[in-house]
Amino acid sequence: MTSIREEMWKTKGILFNFAITDLKIRYKNSVLGVLWSILEPLLMLAVLFFVFSTMFKSEIEYFPIYLLSGLITYNFFKNGTTIALSSLSNRSALITQIYFPRSIPAISSCFTSSIMLIVELAVLGVFMVYFQFTPSLTILYLIPIYMLAFVFVLGIALGLSVLNVKFKDVEFIWGILLHAGFFLTPIFYQFDMLPEQMQNILQLSPIVQIVEMVHHVTLYGTLPSLNSVLYSVGSVFGVLGVGYFIFRRYQARIVEDM
Amino acid sequence: MSENSISVKNVSKKFRLYHEKRTTLYESITGSINRKPHYETLQVLDNVSFNVKKGESFGIVGRNGSGKTTLLRILSHIYQPDDGSVETNGTVVPVLALGLGFHPELTAITNIYQSSILLGITKNQIAERIDKIIKFADLEKFADTKLKNFSSGMAMRLAFATAVQVDPAVLLLDEVIAVGDLNFQKKCLDVMLDFKKRGKSIVLVSHNPSDVKQLCDRAMFLKDGSIDIIGKPSQVLDSYENYMNSLQE
Numbered sequence: 001m002t003s004i005r006e007e008m009w010k011t012k013g014i015l016f017n018f019a020i021t022d023l024k025i026r027y028k029n030s031v032l033g034v035l036w037s038i039l040e041p042l043l044m045l046a047v048l049f050f051v052f053s054t055m056f057k058s059e060i061e062y063f064p065i066y067l068l069s070g071l072i073t074y075n076f077f078k079n080g081t082t083i084a085l086s087s088l089s090n091r092s093a094l095i096t097q098i099y100f101p102r103s104i105p106a107i108s109s110c111f112t113s114s115i116m117l118i119v120e121l122a123v124l125g126v127f128m129v130y131f132q133f134t135p136s137l138t139i140l141y142l143i144p145i146y147m148l149a150f151v152f153v154l155g156i157a158l159g160l161s162v163l164n165v166k167f168k169d170v171e172f173i174w175g176i177l178l179h180a181g182f183f184l185t186p187i188f189y190q191f192d193m194l195p196e197q198m199q200n201i202l203q204l205s206p207i208v209q210i211v212e213m214v215h216h217v218t219l220y221g222t223l224p225s226l227n228s229v230l231y232s233v234g235s236v237f238g239v240l241g242v243g244y245f246i247f248r249r250y251q252a253r254i255v256e257d258m
Numbered sequence: 259m260s261e262n263s264i265s266v267k268n269v270s271k272k273f274r275l276y277h278e279k280r281t282t283l284y285e286s287i288t289g290s291i292n293r294k295p296h297y298e299t300l301q302v303l304d305n306v307s308f309n310v311k312k313g314e315s316f317g318i319v320g321r322n323g324s325g326k327t328t329l330l331r332i333l334s335h336i337y338q339p340d341d342g343s344v345e346t347n348g349t350v351v352p353v354l355a356l357g358l359g360f361h362p363e364l365t366a367i368t369n370i371y372q373s374s375i376l377l378g379i380t381k382n383q384i385a386e387r388i389d390k391i392i393k394f395a396d397l398e399k400f401a402d403t404k405l406k407n408f409s410s411g412m413a414m415r416l417a418f419a420t421a422v423q424v425d426p427a428v429l430l431l432d433e434v435i436a437v438g439d440l441n442f443q444k445k446c447l448d449v450m451l452d453f454k455k456r457g458k459s460i461v462l463v464s465h466n467p468s469d470v471k472q473l474c475d476r477a478m479f480l481k482d483g484s485i486d487i488i489g490k491p492s493q494v495l496d497s498y499e500n501y502m503n504s505l506q507e
Binding site for chain 1: 273274282283284286331334335336337338352354357358359360361362363364368371372373375376377380381
């Protein structure tokens, strides 16, 4: 066990290196390059904003901020898990030729999506200025909330990265789940607009909890309830445990399945 | 104990040969219901034990498929053995037939960085050595070219140059020398001799008898995953050649 930690420490440089190369490869052959990481959420927001402010009128106060804060939180989850999903299978050349801890690609995927999150948060800041929205100090709670989100993404990332080597279907299933998750998470509607039965089920999802917490601290200047915080922390670490268990189970034979 | 840079004890490795590979969930679920064996096991390595001393170079010969590459992968911890143990002393750098894990979409320089960091040296150390690597590999013109545009010889030269500059305690070479042109082969030999002089070990897999004779202090003949003979290179090569001739008849 200690040797695993030593190894991780020795190869810590690679975490950052992978995170950067992920971004580079993501925007390879594109004229605008890394600029896409800003343009992508911006354009996505423009589409959603157009749809929900003209076609379906939204009653939500400060709707652009509501929409954007939810969207970037969900994006963090989506990007991290999607990059992690193919992080091992895309590196088959590397993995069959050099030994390094197999968890590093999954971990670095979470860092890649963290970098994207920071860029998108900056975009959110610009929007706040533009719509003359002054958040209260509770916005600082975004830091622990995103740390919690990071743990959640990491748990799923670890599991998905090894499962996708073994079963190629995981990629498609996960794509559908992410799509469903987008509509089942309060991003362009408010949670209490849903029927109560549905609320009861959906609030079991950690990502719903996290997005709600983000709304609380950025928009309303209130703190989420203690119950929801406790539940989120518990479920997020539960997910990490399951993800790590799956990872441990499959990691040794991964090279042979490549 | 500290005399050996590698000690391998009773290593065995089995592979599964799939008749129909179950890569989808559906297949693995239906497959586990109708319990038909869908694979057979192949004993790739069977109870292999040997030591490589510091400053020694060790040759491995054998037919294709006799387990040489698998053994190198086990030595570099890429595969885990099913049984037995491998102890290594210091960094082990494998240069396997396909390169050093290079990514086709990255340039030569970024690839050098990525692989060397993985092999355990720091960014600053690489920055100091990068010119040497490029120069040794004779790739000055192609330093910023993406790897996908490299020929296999060029990629191999880059891999060897990088591995040497990482300066590991043990260098594992799998059919590396044969890929380069004559000038590069000569450079490789010089580097390897220098390596030995500095007390580092080399494990060399080669199909070229003269390389094994020229470079190796000891050699091993792997026959279908088990050791046929370990000894002086000339002795080992003789029994390898005899075996190969007997197959032809």
